[in-house]
Amino acid sequence: MTTPPAGPPAADERLRRWRMVLGADAAESAGHTLTGRDVPMDGALTALYGGGKKPGGRGGGDRSAGLGASAPSVARWLGDIRTYFPSSVVQVMQRDAIDRLGLSALLLEPEMLEAVEPDVHLVGTLISLNKAMPETTKETARAVVRKVVDDLEKRLASRTRATLTGALDRSARIGAPPHRDIDWDRTIRANLKNYLPEHGTVVPERLIGYGRANRAVRKDVILCIDQSGSMAASVVHASVFGAVLASMRTLTTRLVVFDTAVADLTDQLDDPVDVLFGTRLGGGTDINRALAYCQSKITRPADTVVVLISDLYEGGIRDEMLKRAAAMKASGVQFVTLLALSDEGAPAYDREHAAALGALGAPAFACTPDLFPEVMAAAIEKRPLPIPATT
Numbered sequence: 001m002t003t004p005p006a007g008p009p010a011a012d013e014r015l016r017r018w019r020m021v022l023g024a025d026a027a028e029s030a031g032h033t034l035t036g037r038d039v040p041m042d043g044a045l046t047a048l049y050g051g052g053k054k055p056g057g058r059g060g061g062d063r064s065a066g067l068g069a070s071a072p073s074v075a076r077w078l079g080d081i082r083t084y085f086p087s088s089v090v091q092v093m094q095r096d097a098i099d100r101l102g103l104s105a106l107l108l109e110p111e112m113l114e115a116v117e118p119d120v121h122l123v124g125t126l127i128s129l130n131k132a133m134p135e136t137t138k139e140t141a142r143a144v145v146r147k148v149v150d151d152l153e154k155r156l157a158s159r160t161r162a163t164l165t166g167a168l169d170r171s172a173r174i175g176a177p178p179h180r181d182i183d184w185d186r187t188i189r190a191n192l193k194n195y196l197p198e199h200g201t202v203v204p205e206r207l208i209g210y211g212r213a214n215r216a217v218r219k220d221v222i223l224c225i226d227q228s229g230s231m232a233a234s235v236v237h238a239s240v241f242g243a244v245l246a247s248m249r250t251l252t253t254r255l256v257v258f259d260t261a262v263a264d265l266t267d268q269l270d271d272p273v274d275v276l277f278g279t280r281l282g283g284g285t286d287i288n289r290a291l292a293y294c295q296s297k298i299t300r301p302a303d304t305v306v307v308l309i310s311d312l313y314e315g316g317i318r319d320e321m322l323k324r325a326a327a328m329k330a331s332g333v334q335f336v337t338l339l340a341l342s343d344e345g346a347p348a349y350d351r352e353h354a355a356a357l358g359a360l361g362a363p364a365f366a367c368t369p370d371l372f373p374e375v376m377a378a379a380i381e382k383r384p385l386p387i388p389a390t391t
Contacts, residue, residue, distance in 0.1 A: 078117070127235070127279055304334070322353075
């Protein structure tokens with residue numbers, strides 16, 4: 001009986017991995033020659049991380065592959081990395097390519113968009129390039145954005161509706177309801193301590209009503225979103241959540257985006273893709289102006305939730321911003337401050353402003369998309385927010 005040949009020794013595998021990490025310049029010192037699939041994989045990595053030419057011939061160093069300045073070469077490179085690397089790695093490499101090699105302009109080419117692995121960060125890049133995008137590319141770009149948005153909705157919509165419907169029903173069980181809306185079972189249980197044995201009855205000091213949530217709007221929600229470039233992923237997620245909230249008959253939802261100007265995109269909430277293409281990522285920040293607009297739209301303070309999504313770098317009037325937040329809180333508005341609405345955690349943010357808002361009872365924290373329904377449910381029910389321990 002013959003023994004099958006053993007696989008590559010552990011030492012050889014370590015050399016192979018170091019050679020892939022260090023690149024072609026380390027071929028001689030690593031003492032390992034790449035073969036098979038390792039060769040094109042190394043080429044794809046060298047094109048991005050090899051320190052070679054940037055698009056248009058920029059950059060330096062002798063070790064050069066580069067992606068070139070044409071969309072077809074980028075599209076081929078994107079096809080290569082999708083062949084050789086898992087999706088999670090592909091997304092990281094795409095983001096690195098955009099940042100390191102200045103590929104933003106090449107995202108304007110349809111061939112490249114068709115080859116790309118769509119994710120939230122790519123959507124942010126496309127939205128930031130929206131105004132410069134030629135008409136021949138916009139349809140392809142919308143298809144890429146649509147795929148990401150649809151995937152997010154599938155992941156988030158059902159749980160969000162279920163969580164918020166329960167919160168709305170609970171918060172709508174109010175005292176002193178109309179006679180036809182009294183929930184007698186809950187009312188009796190809540191007043192058992194008031195049982196009078198000599199009369200064989202319960203005195204209902206507190207009446208509990210049915211929510212009747214299917215008949216009336218119970219809460220107003222205003223999403224106020226900073227559209228500066230650092231907030232791109234948050235804008236994408238907030239647009240999806242805005243569309244989900246707008247689909248619930250028991251909520252009225254308003255979506256406001258801002259930089260130094262304010263845009264109300266509420267009339268586009270039936271389609272988050274339209275919302276995203278209505279934003280203009282980048283530019284300055286005037287939170288005070290945005291809050292002033294939101295404040296002007298509040299008609300039922302005690303039944304309103306305002307969600308400010310921003311890194312809090314204020315380019316407007318700081319003291320006025322804080323006064324507006326304090327005034328909304330004092331009027332009964334549930335004011336929520338999210339430093340980010342994304343999976344990446346908190347970006348850089350203005351810690352002084354965050355502390356000031358926290359002192360007003362509106363603690364600022366980063367929120368993942370999975371946590372957002374719980375945050376909204378707590379705000380609707382006027383109970384403490386589920387702030388992550390790492391914040």
